[in-house]
Amino acid sequence: MNLPKTExxxxxxxxxxxxxxxxxxxDMDMCISSFNRAAEKITGIARNDAIGRPCFEVLRANxxxxxxxxRQTIETEQPVINAPVYIMRADKKSIPIGVTTALLKDAGGxxxxxxxxxQDLTAVDKLRKxxxxxxxxxxxxxxxxxxxxxxxxxxxxxxxxxxxxxxxxSGTGKELVARAIHAHSRGKEGPFIAINCGALPDSLCExxxxxYKAGAFTDAKKDKPGRFALAQxxxxxxxxxxxxxxxxxxxxxxxxxxxxxxxxGSTVSCETNARxxxxxxxxxxxxxxxxxxxxxxxxxxxxxxxxLPPLVQRKEDIPLLVDHFVDRFNxxxxxxxxGLSQKAIASLMLYDWPGNVRELExxxxxxxxxxxxGIIRLHHLPARVVPQSGLPAGATxxxxxxVEKRTILQALDRNRWKKMAAARELGIDxxxxxxxxxxxxxxEPPPKSL
Numbered sequence: 001m002n003l004p005k006t007e008x009x010x011x012x013x014x015x016x017x018x019x020x021x022x023x024x025x026x027d028m029d030m031c032i033s034s035f036n037r038a039a040e041k042i043t044g045i046a047r048n049d050a051i052g053r054p055c056f057e058v059l060r061a062n063x064x065x066x067x068x069x070x071r072q073t074i075e076t077e078q079p080v081i082n083a084p085v086y087i088m089r090a091d092k093k094s095i096p097i098g099v100t101t102a103l104l105k106d107a108g109g110x111x112x113x114x115x116x117x118x119q120d121l122t123a124v125d126k127l128r129k130x131x132x133x134x135x136x137x138x139x140x141x142x143x144x145x146x147x148x149x150x151x152x153x154x155x156x157x158x159x160x161x162x163x164x165x166x167x168x169x170s171g172t173g174k175e176l177v178a179r180a181i182h183a184h185s186r187g188k189e190g191p192f193i194a195i196n197c198g199a200l201p202d203s204l205c206e207x208x209x210x211x212y213k214a215g216a217f218t219d220a221k222k223d224k225p226g227r228f229a230l231a232q233x234x235x236x237x238x239x240x241x242x243x244x245x246x247x248x249x250x251x252x253x254x255x256x257x258x259x260x261x262x263x264x265g266s267t268v269s270c271e272t273n274a275r276x277x278x279x280x281x282x283x284x285x286x287x288x289x290x291x292x293x294x295x296x297x298x299x300x301x302x303x304x305x306x307x308l309p310p311l312v313q314r315k316e317d318i319p320l321l322v323d324h325f326v327d328r329f330n331x332x333x334x335x336x337x338x339g340l341s342q343k344a345i346a347s348l349m350l351y352d353w354p355g356n357v358r359e360l361e362x363x364x365x366x367x368x369x370x371x372x373x374g375i376i377r378l379h380h381l382p383a384r385v386v387p388q389s390g391l392p393a394g395a396t397x398x399x400x401x402x403v404e405k406r407t408i409l410q411a412l413d414r415n416r417w418k419k420m421a422a423a424r425e426l427g428i429d430x431x432x433x434x435x436x437x438x439x440x441x442x443x444e445p446p447p448k449s450l
Contacts, residue, residue, distance in 0.1 A: 022097075022120075025104055026055050026070060027113045042097070042120045044090030055116075060088035061099075063374035070114045073101040077111075083375060084121070084338035096121040096338065138180035140173060141324045144314035145425045150177075150306060158184035163256065163301050165241075166279040168308030171356030174279040175237060177306060182235040187275060190234025193227050197248070198240030205248050212264035220265065228261055231274035241301065242282035242293060249294045256300040276301065311353040311360060313414060316407050316426060318348050321357060325364040326376075333368055340367070341377045349406065351385045405440040408433070417444050 016023050022039035024032050035050040035058075043050075045058055056064035063069060069080045080101040086094050097118045104113040137151040157164060158181045166174045175194060182192045197205055211226030227236055238244075244252070255261045256276060260269045278301045287293035311317070322345065326337055340348070344367075353359055363385055367376035378386060408426065415421035423433040436442075 019117075022118045023115065024050070024055065024058075025113055025115045028074070028111075030054055030056070030068070030071060032058060033113065039118075042089075042095075042118070043087065061085045061097075067374050069099055070101050070116050073103060074111065074114045077103060079103075083341075085118075085374065086336050086338060087118075094336065096125045138176070138183055140176050140180060141320050142314060142317045143320060144309065144317050146309050147314060147317070150308075154180060155184055157181055157304055157306070159186070160304075161186070161275055162303040163275075164277045164304045164306060165284070165302045166277065166306045166308065167284075168279070168281065169310050169356055170281050171358030172308040172310060173357050174308060175239065177308065178235070178237045178277045178279065181277060182237075182275075185235065185275065187234050191231055192235050192237065193231040193274075194237040194239060195227050196239045198243035202245040202247060205244060206251065207264055209248070210251065210261050210263050213266045217264070223263075226261075226263060228255065228272045228274055229263075229270065232272060234274060236274045236276055238276065238278045240280060241278040242280040242284055242287055246294070249297050253294060253297045253300060256297070311356045313425075315349060315410060318360065319345065321360055322348065322364060325361050329365060329368045335368065336373060337368060337371060338375055341375050343378045344376055344381055347378060347381060347386050350387060404436070405442070408436055408440065409442060412437075412442070412444075 016034065016036035017038075019036060020038055022042045023034075023036045024039050025034045027033050032050050032053055032055050035047045037047075039045075039050070040047055043058065050058045055070065056068065063085055069083055069085070073079055080099060082098045082100055085097055085099050087097055088094055098121050099116060099118045101114055101116050103111055104115050106112050137154055140147070140151075142148065142151075154177075164178075164181060166177050168174050178194070179192060182188060195208060200208060207224070207226065209226050209228060211224050211229055212220050214220055214222045238252075251261065255272060259273065260271055262269045284293055284298055284302070288295045288298050322340055326339055329335070330337055348360070348363070355362070363382055364376070366382050367380040370380040371377070408422070411422040411425050412419070415425060419433055419437075420430050423430040426433065428436075
């Protein structure tokens with residue numbers, strides 16, 4: 001039995017209204033031709049007010065003007081799946097949604113418009129932020145097992161007044177850790193004074209650290225307080241301590257032993273109660289053995305040692321760090337970038353990050369400069385982080401499954417295929433790791449012959 005067109009249309013509307021996701025269709029002029037009940041609820045706009053209007057007037061998404069996903073699907077005949085977008089509700093509240101698009105065709109297969117389904121991701125976004133907060137300490141975010149072990153002891157380290165040595169490659173976040181320790185210390189109300197010792201010549205390093213009196217040298221017209229004076233009642237952070245000269249090492253040793261120092265050109269010593277935190281990208285123990293660093297000073301600054309892993313050893317943190325930096329640059333720039341495309345994330349996961357977390361932060365900032373709104377895509381990233389031969393086959397959606405598989409493989413390789421150690425690094429139970437190894441078909445390579 002053939003039903004009248006009006007009755008068929010009513011049946012279609014009933015079906016659409018039973019779907020939990022928002023659904024609307026547009027004609028070739030991008031005007032809305034149907035709008036379901038969930039779409040009304042999510043947008044706050046009544047169906048009768050939406051139908052017949054251009055979709056950009058109704059959704060007011062941050063990609064509508066320059067990168068309309070539905071128009072892109074109609075023009076390229078390629079669907080978009082779960083793209084993150086912000087829309088403006090009727091109450092002028094901006095909310096995150098996940099968009100999927102498809103072509104709308106008539107019985108003869110001719111394209112007559114497009115269909116878009118979307119989910120309200122507000123709850124998911126809140127959950128994501130809560131999860132990130134759970135994996136953070138001050139401005140440091142990580143779910144890596146080594147970093148979580150570090151988070152666990154930082155409050156006790158901060159509570160003491162002992163000297164701390166932070167080791168790690170450039171860009172791993174040594175100053176962030178130092179600031180986090182200061183923020184939780186008893187001297188948190190005092191100043192945090194940082195100085196990069198490696199960036200200063202010997203004579204200038206001394207005057208910067210200890211200050212000088214008028215007439216101490218040419219052009220010293222008046223007294224100038226040093227960093228130790230400025231850090232009184234707070235914390236002084238000496239970055240790249242391994243680069244300081246033997247003369248400065250000697251003076252630092254006295255400060256740590258006696259809590260006193262003399263400004264250049266002065267015969268009167270000054271007291272300091274500043275907590276000393278040092279950092280280096282070098283192996284200080286090796287420098288001591290080579291006679292390039294004083295052993296007595298080394299033992300003075302190495303009361304508590306914290307070691308930060310490079311980003312290549314904590315790639316599972318990349319999506320978390322990307323979210324963190326996107327939020328930060330949105331706040332600084334006033335933009336509404338939702339995130340990165342799957343291809344862009346895949347590219348970041350495949351790169352080895354010699355510049356560590358700082359390089360990742362700079363990469364996201366580069367994306368913000370080139371991306372006007374919406375989603376940061378592969379072409380918005382610096383060329384160095386995009387594989388020259390293109391992404392591997394199947395990396396178009398480097399599905400999270402593929403990313404997870406690569407992360408597990410890298411963890412196993414770093415831990416010489418010791419599953420317990422790899423599971424600990426990944427922050428998962430060893431039985432969970434075994435199940436994932438089986439599911440992904442991961443096979444341990446044969447041992448190398450001698």
